[in-house]
Amino acid sequence: MNRAPELERDLKDPSLYINRELAQLEFNFRVLAQAQDPGVPLLERLRYLCISNSNLDEFFEVRVAILRQHFIFGDAVAGADGLSPAEVLNRIRTRTLELVRVQYDCWKDMLLPELEREGIRFVMREQWTAKQRRWLQGYFRDEILPVLSPLGLDPAHPFPRILNKSLNLAVILKGKDAFGREGHMALVRAPRSLPRIIRMPTEVAEGPYDFVFLSSILQEFVDEMFPGMQVKGSYQFRVTRNSELVVDEDEVENLALALRDELLGRGFAKPVRLEIAESCPKSLAKTLMANFELSDAEVYRCAGPVNINRIVAIYDQVDRPDLKFPKFLQSVPHAVHVDRNLFDSISMGDILLHHPYESFNAVIELVKQASQDIDVLAIKQTLYRVGNNSPLVDYLIEAARAGKDVTVVIELRARFDEEANIKLANRLQEAGVQVVYGVVGYKTHAKLLLIVRRENGRLHRYVHLSTGNYHQVTSRIYTDFGLMTAHPDICEDAHKLFQQLSALGPVIKLKCILQSPFTLYKGIMDKIARESAHARAGKPARIIAKMNALNEPGVIEMLYKASVAGVQIDLIIRGACTLRPGIPGISENIRVRSIVGRFLEHSRVYWFANDNSPEIYCSSADWMERNLMRRIETCFPILDPQLAKRVYDEALENHLADNTQAWALHASGEYERLSPGEDMPHSSQQALLSKICSP
Structure with a gap:
């Protein structure tokens, strides 16, 4: 239906726009719906529950943390929706309370009973048999207690620094210790080296898969950490901190060193959320809130384990293919089979890859052939997230050591991959790869690979462009398109882009690429x-x-x-x-x-x-x-x-x-x-x- 171009309504009217943070939070309800869907395989439903929880963690670490800063300093500029940070935070609180409630209802009322019917049990303390309790007590004494450092709080033992998203117990004590000190509260921090889910061995398990939460073991045997004192109660808690790194790139000489220093403090940055056990007394909750400088509005009570996303660890431990998505074999386009010269194939016509339906190995094979082909002179690539033990990195190093000119643009500020990318940059540099950190003030999020090859006395270029990262693992679970091409205009554009990224050149005019x-x-x-x-x-x-x-x-x-x-x-x-x-x-x-x-x-x-x-x-x-x-x-x-x-x-x-x-x-x-x-x-x-x- 055609309309006249005149508008009666102001298109900047805030009511025409949904708030960004609330829209992002809403996505987790759609993810959680997958966990509630009986048509989805049971262990996959468990994964969706954990994904909704880990997404919520990141939401608080980044978006809520930024909003709180704006609210505290009063420097926010209203977005298109016109909402102030205070109002957005209030609405986030209301919606998050609902999300948390549905998450724990899904866990307790749907997934736990269905898992138990399939012989996958999370055995609660009140369900332990005498035999199981003896084994778990031995496990606690041999594997857990030696790495714990329980801390009684007093003027000589102040509240310790609590690591971001770590599992902790707040313990209420009565009595005097060996030094005559009157106990009233202690903390037990669970080191990240300890598994959060423990599978009981077959000699004590009553089913094929019996699991116990680490938090349950800690709470059951907490009295052994405080001999001579009476434990009146123990309660799980977890604090979420601001994880947004801030580096003034105009004021630093080396971005990698500046980020490395920032990473050291990320785990102990400003708190933004406190999760506590549903049964935690109000007085104890107020003590924790005062320590973390949080209000009631930043506290969330959990009707189950405070670190629910750790449950995903059982997915790989349970050998039940019938409870998972059916396996599939990724397709490999005929033009990129390993026995073919990919440069010949690309010269004959563009090659499209649709992941995960088609294998990412085609991209790896292209870099492999480039690293080993004596006619290849140069390889240039951007890396945003690449994953651990990537063969792509090995081939780039092999190419550099073979005397090829290899340039890699690594985005050090890829959120939560900063540390891995710093290590990757160091590894590449040690092998002779020219590493560039991108452009000051702009994250390099482009996915781009350029190969320069000498053919019959002339230079030819080959390019791979993608919508997704050069990450072999996520290429099996993320949908993305990749294009391999020798189109002259696209190759020339790619060449100019790499020039701009590495040489600090002016704005360039491209023919095809935006x-x-x-x-x-x-x-x-x-x-x-x-x-x-x-x-x-x-x-x-x-x-x-x-x-x-x-x-x-x-x-x-x-x-x-x-x-x-x-x-x-x-x-x-x-x-x-x-x-x-x-x-x-x-x-x-x-x-x-x-x-x-x-x-x-x-x-x-x-x-x-x-x-x-x-x-x-x-x-x-x-x-x-x-x-x-x-x-x-x-x-x-x-x-x-x-x-x-x-x-x-x-x-x-x-x-x-x-x-x-x-x-x-x-x-x-x-x-x-x-x-x-x-x-x-x-x-x-x-x-x-x-x-x-x-x-």
Whole structure:
């Protein structure tokens, strides 16, 4: 339906925008719904519960921590939604209380009983047999007690530093110790070297899989840590701290050294949340709150283990394939089989990879061949998250030692991978690799590989671009697209990008690739505006975009204008979306859906109808302020018509047809899970598994 371009409503009206933090928090409810879904294999449901919990940890470590800082210092600038930090924190509190309640209800009322029916038991203290108690007491004395340092609190023994997210017991004591000191409170810190879940051996277990929480063992035998004193009670607690690293890059000479120093203090930064046992007395809770300088609003009582995400440890210990997702064999495109020269294959035409349905080994094989090919002169690559023991790193080192020019751009500030990336940078440098830390003030989030090869006396370039990280493990559980190409313009663009990253050059003009922070934002805005112009002219106009998150106000405003102009817009956004779809006269032509399934939807794909001359792009960037303004990102076109159709079919049309794992966002900010109704059920991920992979 075409509309006049005039608008009666201000598109900057805060009521048109959902708060970013609340939208991000809402995603965890969709993850948790997978744990509640009886159609999901039982051990996978357990994993989803733990994922929702670990996501919540990170949410407090980063987003809530930043909000609290703004609230304390009063330096916040209201976002597009117009909410103050105080109001956002209040709403986060309300929604988090509900999330925590549902998490523990799911654990106690659904998963625990169903696991027990399958012979997987978490044996509580009151359920231990005499034989089990004797074994556990021996385990406590031999394996646990020697590494504990229980601490009675008094003026000579002040409250110790408590490590971020560590398991602790607060113990109430009565009586006098050997020195005549009157005891009233003590702390027991569980070292991270101790497993949080202990499997009982077959000689004492009553089923095939009997597990005990470390916290249960500590509480049962806590009196042995305080001989001669009476234990009146012991209560679990855990504190979450601000984990956002802050380094003034304009004031440091070496970013790696500055980050290393910051990492030393991360575990003991400002507290932002206190989790305590549901049964913890109010007086003890107030003592803990006073120590951590937290208020009632930052305390969450847990109706079970305070570190519920540690339960995921049993997933690999339980050999029950019937309770897990069926295994599948990743496909390998014919053009990238290991017995083929990949440079010849890429020269014959672009190669598209769709992970995890197609194997990431194709990328590893490309780097391997480059490292061993005498005609390859140079390899340049960006690394954001790479994982432990990556063969890619081994091949880059092999190439450097073979005399090839190897340059690696490592993003040291990749959140929670900072320490690993510093070690990686040191390892590469020791092997002779030229390591660059990116650009001051901008995270390098682009996924880019460039290989320079001499062929028949001339230099040829080969490029791999991706929507996801060069990470072998996550490539099996994240959906991403990768493109191998020898297209001259794309290769020239990649060459210029690496020049800019390593040589501190000026803004460069690229032919095919859109780049943040320079051309990607404007490129997206221009393409949305072009669709609006087509719609007003009565021409075909449509936008389909798939990404992890959308929160950039300028893009959202432009999408609202396009909707008013009559452009049909479908957004497939896994996580946080701050746009409100379905508002009459504003966004009634916009539909937003989220897919939550076996794999984490990570690929970013943008499609523009362009008056029946469609354009499709894959990108490392979400439509977020940080990705478009404060990061180095790439957005690359799929130029081969057959590959473009494949991306459209597999990433867009397929996901828009999903009616089993899709959630529709309403204008209220609430999500509704879609169901097939009378239609044929369609799971987008299962459809691709059936199409591409072998069981």
